[in-house]
Amino acid sequence: MTDDVLIVGAGPTGLTLAIELARRGVGVRIVDAARVPHRESRGKGLQPRTLEVLEDVGGTERVLATGTTRLPFRKYFDGKHVNDTDPFADALPTPDAPYERGVLIGQWQVEQILRDRLAEFGVGVQLGAEVAEFEQDTDGVTAALADGERIRAGYLVGCDGGRSRVRKVMGVRFDGTTEETQSMVVGDVRAEGIGRDVWHQWFTSDGGGLALCPMPGTDSFQLQASPELDADGEPLPPSLESFQRIFDRYARVPGVTLTSPTWLSVWRVNVRMVDRMRVDRVLLAGDAAHVHPIAGGLGMNTGIQDAYNLGWKLALVATGQAGPGLLDTYEEERLPVAAWTLGVSTDLYARVLEAVKEPGTGIEVAAPPPMGTGYPWSSLAGPAGGRTSGDATVLRPGDRAPDAPCLDASGNPVRLFQMYADPRFTLLGFGTELSDSVGKLAAEHDGLLQGFTVDDDLRDHEGHARRAYGITGPALVLIRPDNHVALFTRDPAEVTAYLTRIVTITPKE
DSSP: OEEEEEEEOOSHHHHHHHHHHHTTTOOEEEEESOSSOOOOOOSOEEOHHHHHHHHHHTOHHHHHHHSBSOOOEEEEETTEEEEEEOTTTTOOOBTTBOOOSOEEOOHHHHHHHHHHHHHTTTOOEEESOOEEEEEEOSSOEEEEETTSOEEEEEEEEEOOOTTOHHHHHHTOOEEEEEEEEEEEEEEEEEEETSOSSSEEEEEOTTSOEEEEEEOTTSSOEEEEEOOOBOTTSOBOOOOHHHHHHHHHHHHOOTTOEEEEEEEEEEEEEEEEEESOSEETTEEEOGGGTEEOOSTTSOHHHHHHHHHHHHHHHHHHHHTTSSOGGGGHHHHHHHHHHHHHHHHHHHHHHHHHHHHTTSTTOOGGGGOOOOSOOBOTTSTTOOOBTTOOTTOTTSOOTTBBOOOOEEEETTSOEEEHHHHHTSSSEEEEEESGGGHHHHHHHHHHTTTTEEEEEETTTEEOTTSHHHHHHTOOSSEEEEEOTTSBEEEEESOHHHHHHHHHHHHHOOOOO
């Protein structure tokens, strides 16, 4: 039996991709070398754009119920309390952006939510399945597991982390640097005798630091700290005893005991990315393709957004609805995002190291700019419908598609994001005079396109949709399955031409 897609690695990236494929009817198999799911906090934050992505795949409601969006930062300097701040206190949702701030949540909890969602499609993770080798031919990929099992699939996607076996077998470059002298110890511990209502951040005039972040839905804290050094100035390996000494040195709070470690690790500054994200039928996503400093909390988010970009394209190709040339646009769109992420996170990390030397400042200086705002450079960005693309305030093809509150045909509240949750392209026709064209296009491209006429199927009762999309007259707006604008037009033939190109796009040389 041949699966359409084999996913190697069941972290947030691999699980998101598996859901995207499964909800489109693609035969997917997902394997992971771990014998049991981990329970480590690791990457612990989801950005607003990632919440939009997870809403589309059916996970955001569960994420919000598990994590928290409000946790003040409490800063100390040389053992003294300096201030409490909430860097996102003034953030408010808007009609076009429903998630005004990120969510603090452990990575293991995100993975559990995604595993549960994937199970609703009848797909489970095959644990204890380590891919040792694979080879590909013109018809597919054959992977050999460490226990001797062989798996045949049409495509293979490596979502197996920074030490990716898939990447190594592919033979792509992983360019960048690893800074061995800059490291941090991290782990999950209980801390008896300290409050869980703030994110504690201790810094000292000699440049050291410690942070204890209470993880929602648990009784543990994530600890991040400068490493303890031995007599020769070399970092000591992480241990509960070392964590306690570090806490006592930086926090200077008597009577607090660290116990019950469930994760002990070392983080080093790695800034690396691949030169290619695809070699024929084998692709990479997430940390397997790019790693970077932790500042800004972009790692898990970038991986999930990789998967969201790849999912609909791979589904069309794997099921024969589009040619393999469509997969070229995955690397075209996501490789520049990986480079941007490396640059931003490296800059933010440097800013944090400098900022914490001043009393009252903390990791809030690492707040990143918005993620996932679009791919205006992409070959999939169609006509702009007369818009002035040089004006940064004008929504362009390739940009993230905004949300907007509307009313359905029965007068019930509905959001555009709810309509976009369908795995197909979405066509919005602004103006009742386009109703027939929208209906005809949806019928002609059944299975690939759904259509709605604003002021007919949907009522833009407060004008938010028109303002968000810059619509002043009759217009057709095509939205990609990953909720980015494909094109603006008034000509139905341009919609047909765009969709025809999607399914017939030729591979690059």
